[in-house]
Amino acid sequence: NYNGGEATNSFTITKATITPSVTLEGWTYGESPKTPVVTGNTDNGQVTYTYKAAGESDFTSAVPTVAGTHTVKATIAATANYNGNEVTADFIIAKATPEIKLAEESIRMSINVKNEGDKKQNAVSLYLNDELLQGNYEYQIVSSNDKVIVIEDNTWLKPVGVGEATITVTGPIDDANLEPAQKTFNATVFMTYDLTVAGVPVTSENRTDVLGDGGSVQFDGQKLLKLNQAKLTGAISTTMEELTIFLTGENSITASTAAIIGNKSKLTFTTEGNNPGKILFTTTASAVVEGVSAVLFNQNLAIMSGAINEQNMEIGTPVKPIVGESGETNTVDVGGEDLNNTVIKNVLYTLGEDDYDTDETDNSLLLTNTMVDEDMQNVIDNYAPGTPEFAEHFSGLTFMLPAGTGKVLVTAKTGEDGILNVKIGSQAPYVIKGILELTEIEIPYACAQATYVYIYNASPIAAESNDHRAGKKTTVTVGLASVGVNALGTQPSNTSGNNIEGEQIILSDADVVYDSENATLTAINSEVNSIYDESFVTFPFLKYIDLRNTNITGIKVSREEGAFKGVSKNTFIYVPAGNTTDEANVIIGNICESVVLDANMEEDEAFGLSENFVAGSIEYDRIFSKDEVATIYLPFDIANEDRDEFGTFYTIEKMENGKLKVVEETNGIKAHTPYIFKAATDNTQLYNFNVTEIGMPDEAEARSAVENTPELVGCYETFYVETENDVFRLATDAGNTQFVRMNIDEEVKPFQAYLKADTTTDELTVTDKDITGINQLYDNNNNKMDSYYNLAGQRVVMPTEKGVYVRNGRKTVIR
Structure with missing residues (x-):
C-alpha cells in the first residue's frame, strides 16, 4: 500500500568514560622498586606514571628511592572510544634495617694498678643486602658496666677497672632510610701488675696460678706474692714500691740474673709462723737481690746462710713449734753430742764445747756458761736463731711456741746458787732458782704469733773473761732434763x-x-x-x-x-x-x-670490751705515792698472797654517826669490784703479769656487795653529777680520808669509784686504825727488803710457799 522512501539524520556516539584505579605495593629501602598496577583501563589507553613524595606538589617521572610515603599517579591517554583519565595512590618505601659489623668480635684491654689504661676503638661498618654502605653514620655506644669500661666521645672505650662489660652499638641514629640496628660485643679488662715471675707477667687473669702449674705461685693483687713449694728457674722482677713474699713449704729460685730484682722496692719475707716455710736462692750473678731499698723478715724468718750480696742465700727458721694443735703436749729430753748450733727434735742448741756437760747421776744437761742477762735483749734484737752470729752470742737452748696460750714445761735443777732463765720472746725472763732436784716447772704463755723461747744459765759470773756467746764463765751450773710445751689453745x-x-x-x-x-x-x-x-x-x-x-x-x-x-x-x-x-x-x-689501762682518759673516753680475751699482761697506768689513798675499780684480779705488794685494800662495812667504817680485804682482790686502796710504797703501780682472762662485768659487779650500807660504785667511764644526789667522792684533808658530797659537774674518772649513801651529811670520814699507817718494809739494818712478785705480777712481801716468783725483776723458784 505504500511506496518506499529514504531519509537521513546525523547522530554522535561519544567516547566512553573509564574509571580506572592504580595500586603500587610498597618496598623496603634498598630493594628494587615495584611496578604500579592499573585496573579499569578498558581500552588499554597508554599509561604514564609519575611520582611525588608526601607533602610535595609536583609529580615527576623519577621513581622514588628514599624511604617515606609517596604518591604514584597513573595518567591514561584517550583512545578512539574512551576518554583518558588519571588516578593516584599512596605507597610506602619502608626504612631498611642494616647489619652492623665490627672490626673485632671481642676486645681485651689492660690497666695498671692505678687503674690507668689505653683507650681503644672497635671500628663499626654498616652493610645492607651484603653490600657495604658508604657514608658517615652516627652510632650510640653503651657499656653495661661503667666500673669496667666507660665510653668517651661516643667512640672510645676507656678501661677503668678489672672485669667484663657488654658493649652495645646502636645505629645509624636518625637516618632517613635506615632503621637503627644493634650489635653487641664483649670487652674484658685485666690488670697488669708491675711484677714478673720467671719471665711470666703477673695479671689479674693469672694471679691465682701464675705459672699454670696448679698454684705454686700466687699473687693477691696488692702486694703479697705467695710461693708454695715453688721451684723457679727465673727471677722475680718488680717495680712495685713494696712486695711481700709469703713462704709455704720449701721453695727455690735459680736464676742467671739476681733472683729478686726491684726498683728501690721494700721487700718483706713472711710465713705462717706455726708452720714456717723456707726459700733457697742460687744465682750466677753477683748478688741474690738487687734494686731493693730494704729487706725485712717477719714471723721469725731470717737469713740462715749466705747473704743478699752473695750468690747463694737461704731464708727460713731453724726450728718450728714443738706442738701444733690445741690440747697437744710434747716434751723433749735434752742433750746430745756436738751441740754447737745444732737442732735436735726442734730444739736449737748453741753450746760450745766448754758450755755444757752431762750429769752422770741423772743424765741431765749441765749448762756451764752463764749469759749476761742485760745483754739478752740485744742478742734477740740483733741475731736470729739458727745463724752463726746467734750461736756466737747466745749460749743456751732455743725452741718455738705456736701462737696461742699454754704452758712452757721445763724440767730443771739449779742447786742453791744457780739461776736458770726462761725468756719467752721479748718478755722479761722467768727466773728459776733454789731447785736442788730435777723438777718440772710450768710457765704460762700467751702469744699472738709463733714465738721463740730462750733458756740459759744466768748464774753469777765467776770471773771476767773475753766475750763468748755474750756470756761469762761461772762455777755454778744448772741442769736441764727436758723442755716442752702444753698447748692449751692454738691460733693462726x-x-x-x-x-x-x-x-x-x-x-x-x-x-x-x-x-x-x-x-x-x-x-x-x-x-x-x-x-x-x-x-x-x-x-x-x-x-x-x-x-x-x-x-x-x-x-x-x-x-x-x-x-x-x-x-x-x-x-x-x-x-x-x-x-x-x-x-x-x-x-x-x-x-x-699487753693491756694498758689509762688512768687519765680524755673526758669522752671510756673502758669497754666486745668480748672476753686472754691477756699476757695487764697494767693500770697510774703511779701511786706511798700512803696515797684512792678508790679503784679494775678489770683484773689481784691474788690474796700478792695484795700486800701494792698496799692495802678496803671495803665498806657500815656508816655510823657520819663516819664510814671500812675493813681490810683479806681475801683476793677481785676484778670488777670497787675498793678503797692505800699504796704501800712510792711508785706503786697495779698490774697482773700472769696470763689471765679479761672481760666486762655483770651490772651488779660494779657495786659493793653488802646490803643496806653505803655503796661503792665502780666506773669504767667518767661519772658526772648532773643533779643533786646522794653521791660522794674520795677526798683527803690534813691526813684524813673522807668522802665528800659531789657538786654538780664534778666527776669521777674511769677505774675509780664513787660512794652512794643515803645521808644528809656532806662529809663522811673513813675510820680504820690502819688506813693511814702502811709503810714500805725494811730489814733490821734499815735496808729496803727484796721485792718479790708471783707470776701474776703481784707482790709477795716474803714468800713462804713453794713456787716461781719474780725477785727484783728476775724470776726465781722458792722450794
Missing part, C-alpha cells in the same frame, strides 16, 4: 697467705654496726678481706673496734699509720688471728699480749 700466727684467690672486698659502712650511744663498732660481713687506710679517723672515740668477723689478715695494727691511724690508745682493737702488732690493747684472735 699469720693467715695473710690464705686470701689469694678471692676478690678484694674492702670494709665499708654497710659492713659494720656503729653504736654511737655506746661508742662501739662491730664488723658484720665475714667476706670482707681488706681495709682502707685511716678507716676510723672520722669517728669519735670508740671503746672498741671489733673486726674479728671479717677475713682481714696480713696487717700490722698501728695507731700511727695504716687502717687504724688516729685511733685512741684506749680503744681496744679486735682483729682476726694472723695479724700482728707491737701495741697494747690490740686483741689478735683471742689474745692481747
Whole structure:
C-alpha cells in the first residue's frame, strides 16, 4: 500500500568514560622498586606514571628511592572510544634495617694498678643486602658496666677497672632510610701488675696460678706474692714500691740474673709462723737481690746462710713449734753430742764445747756458761736463731711456741746458787732458782704469733773473761732434763697467705654496726678481706673496734699509720688471728699480749670490751705515792698472797654517826669490784703479769656487795653529777680520808669509784686504825727488803710457799 522512501539524520556516539584505579605495593629501602598496577583501563589507553613524595606538589617521572610515603599517579591517554583519565595512590618505601659489623668480635684491654689504661676503638661498618654502605653514620655506644669500661666521645672505650662489660652499638641514629640496628660485643679488662715471675707477667687473669702449674705461685693483687713449694728457674722482677713474699713449704729460685730484682722496692719475707716455710736462692750473678731499698723478715724468718750480696742465700727458721694443735703436749729430753748450733727434735742448741756437760747421776744437761742477762735483749734484737752470729752470742737452748696460750714445761735443777732463765720472746725472763732436784716447772704463755723461747744459765759470773756467746764463765751450773710445751689453745700466727684467690672486698659502712650511744663498732660481713687506710679517723672515740668477723689478715695494727691511724690508745682493737702488732690493747684472735689501762682518759673516753680475751699482761697506768689513798675499780684480779705488794685494800662495812667504817680485804682482790686502796710504797703501780682472762662485768659487779650500807660504785667511764644526789667522792684533808658530797659537774674518772649513801651529811670520814699507817718494809739494818712478785705480777712481801716468783725483776723458784 505504500511506496518506499529514504531519509537521513546525523547522530554522535561519544567516547566512553573509564574509571580506572592504580595500586603500587610498597618496598623496603634498598630493594628494587615495584611496578604500579592499573585496573579499569578498558581500552588499554597508554599509561604514564609519575611520582611525588608526601607533602610535595609536583609529580615527576623519577621513581622514588628514599624511604617515606609517596604518591604514584597513573595518567591514561584517550583512545578512539574512551576518554583518558588519571588516578593516584599512596605507597610506602619502608626504612631498611642494616647489619652492623665490627672490626673485632671481642676486645681485651689492660690497666695498671692505678687503674690507668689505653683507650681503644672497635671500628663499626654498616652493610645492607651484603653490600657495604658508604657514608658517615652516627652510632650510640653503651657499656653495661661503667666500673669496667666507660665510653668517651661516643667512640672510645676507656678501661677503668678489672672485669667484663657488654658493649652495645646502636645505629645509624636518625637516618632517613635506615632503621637503627644493634650489635653487641664483649670487652674484658685485666690488670697488669708491675711484677714478673720467671719471665711470666703477673695479671689479674693469672694471679691465682701464675705459672699454670696448679698454684705454686700466687699473687693477691696488692702486694703479697705467695710461693708454695715453688721451684723457679727465673727471677722475680718488680717495680712495685713494696712486695711481700709469703713462704709455704720449701721453695727455690735459680736464676742467671739476681733472683729478686726491684726498683728501690721494700721487700718483706713472711710465713705462717706455726708452720714456717723456707726459700733457697742460687744465682750466677753477683748478688741474690738487687734494686731493693730494704729487706725485712717477719714471723721469725731470717737469713740462715749466705747473704743478699752473695750468690747463694737461704731464708727460713731453724726450728718450728714443738706442738701444733690445741690440747697437744710434747716434751723433749735434752742433750746430745756436738751441740754447737745444732737442732735436735726442734730444739736449737748453741753450746760450745766448754758450755755444757752431762750429769752422770741423772743424765741431765749441765749448762756451764752463764749469759749476761742485760745483754739478752740485744742478742734477740740483733741475731736470729739458727745463724752463726746467734750461736756466737747466745749460749743456751732455743725452741718455738705456736701462737696461742699454754704452758712452757721445763724440767730443771739449779742447786742453791744457780739461776736458770726462761725468756719467752721479748718478755722479761722467768727466773728459776733454789731447785736442788730435777723438777718440772710450768710457765704460762700467751702469744699472738709463733714465738721463740730462750733458756740459759744466768748464774753469777765467776770471773771476767773475753766475750763468748755474750756470756761469762761461772762455777755454778744448772741442769736441764727436758723442755716442752702444753698447748692449751692454738691460733693462726699469720693467715695473710690464705686470701689469694678471692676478690678484694674492702670494709665499708654497710659492713659494720656503729653504736654511737655506746661508742662501739662491730664488723658484720665475714667476706670482707681488706681495709682502707685511716678507716676510723672520722669517728669519735670508740671503746672498741671489733673486726674479728671479717677475713682481714696480713696487717700490722698501728695507731700511727695504716687502717687504724688516729685511733685512741684506749680503744681496744679486735682483729682476726694472723695479724700482728707491737701495741697494747690490740686483741689478735683471742689474745692481747699487753693491756694498758689509762688512768687519765680524755673526758669522752671510756673502758669497754666486745668480748672476753686472754691477756699476757695487764697494767693500770697510774703511779701511786706511798700512803696515797684512792678508790679503784679494775678489770683484773689481784691474788690474796700478792695484795700486800701494792698496799692495802678496803671495803665498806657500815656508816655510823657520819663516819664510814671500812675493813681490810683479806681475801683476793677481785676484778670488777670497787675498793678503797692505800699504796704501800712510792711508785706503786697495779698490774697482773700472769696470763689471765679479761672481760666486762655483770651490772651488779660494779657495786659493793653488802646490803643496806653505803655503796661503792665502780666506773669504767667518767661519772658526772648532773643533779643533786646522794653521791660522794674520795677526798683527803690534813691526813684524813673522807668522802665528800659531789657538786654538780664534778666527776669521777674511769677505774675509780664513787660512794652512794643515803645521808644528809656532806662529809663522811673513813675510820680504820690502819688506813693511814702502811709503810714500805725494811730489814733490821734499815735496808729496803727484796721485792718479790708471783707470776701474776703481784707482790709477795716474803714468800713462804713453794713456787716461781719474780725477785727484783728476775724470776726465781722458792722450794
